[in-house]
Amino acid sequence: MKKTILILSLITLVSFFLVSCGPGKGKLHVESFPDKSDVYIDGVRVGITTLDISIDEGEHVVEVKKEGYKTWRKTIQIRKGKETNIIANLEKALGFIKVETNPEGAEVFVDGESRGFTPVEIDGLTIGEHEILIKKSGYRSIERKVEVTDEGVFISETLEEGFGDVIIMSRPKRAKVIFDGEEKGETPLSINDVPLGKHWITLKKLGYEELTKAINVDMGINKYAFELVEINHTLVIYSEPEGAKVYVNDALKGVTPLEIRNLAPEKTYKVKLELEGYLPYITEIKMPKDGSIFLPTVKLMKLNP
Incomplete structure (x- = not known):
């Protein structure tokens, strides 16, 4: 009986020793700019900022991540019974797009803004999705969405020739039409198989002011109606x-x-x-x-x- 009591006492002492010598806990408080960023501790996602969490004492690697920003990373020491505060200021991640076309000289738009003519490398772009438009007179436009990364995106396109039809009307009718410097006839007038892109129209009629306009021809039928201005005392x-x-x-x-x-x-x-x-x-x-x-x-x- 005494022997049994002794053994139980030893087990209790060992258990107490192991518990008292085991890892303690500390507190970690994490903030970030911008907020609602993902927090990882030792590679495991534990929540989003602003975050308060209790973790084992010792060394840990804290990472703060958010789409469109560079990963923030820091190694910290957690002390038993103490609180560690972290403020992570995230930097925007930037990438680039390189665009080539055949033939060269096509204008490249990113999110509606002209960024140059091919071949062109466009840097300083935020990570994520962007709208790309490639245009060249006489060729079909190319529109696409691309996912920009910090490793960059390479785009190579062969442009296809394209044509549209143009219908020109005027008030009054029978105005002389000069299209890209060549007389074509009188309004109303149809001109077929016109290369895509920018063209110039001039309308002339006695008693009216001469009218010159730039038009942009797209695929399909392009209709244009013009009002001529009468010249007084003529x-x-x-x-x-x-x-x-x-x-x-x-x-x-x-x-x-x-x-x-x-x-x-x-x-x-x-x-x-x-x-x-x-x-x-x-x-x-x-x-x-x-x-x-x-x-x-x-x-x-x-x-x-």
Whole structure:
């Protein structure tokens, strides 16, 4: 009996010794900027900031992680019964994109902002998803999303030629259309198989201000409607046949079709058309206070042989 009691006493003493000599606990308080960052202790995720946790005394590796930021890491010593405070200031992680195209010279947009022409390397980008747009006149645009990492992203694209159709309308109609410096006809006008990208349109019509606009042609049908501005105090004269001399108050002004500008408002003018082999045409017009006069096409009569 005494022997049994002695053995039990020894077991109790050993257990007490082991417990008293085992690892103690300390407290760890972790804050971060920005907050709600993941906290890892010795490689194990234990929560998000701001975090208060009780851990074993001794050496530990603390990591604070957040998407788009560099991992913050520190080795700490936890003391039994003591509190250790950590403030982790995270730095934004940056990456880069390198873009090449065939052919070169394509404009590259990142998140809607132009960043140069290929070949180009774009650095200082935050880690994560970005919108990429690659554009070159005469070629189809390329849009894609890329996941940027601190190791960078390489993009290589072969551009495909593309075409669109252009429909040009004007008010009033029958304006002369000059497209990229070449006369194409009168409005309303359709131009097919136009290379994608930027082009220039000029509209001309007697009695109206000349209009020049840049347009951007995309795939499919591109419709453009333009309003021409009438020139005040202008006389516009057409004739059949064309080429008749025009006299205003007996002063030669040119040959038809003709636009005569800057006539005095509310004044009466004598207008005469002459063409060899045809009877002269004579009329009087009174310029309005505002606006212009567009004479109906004058059909000249041939002289009798």
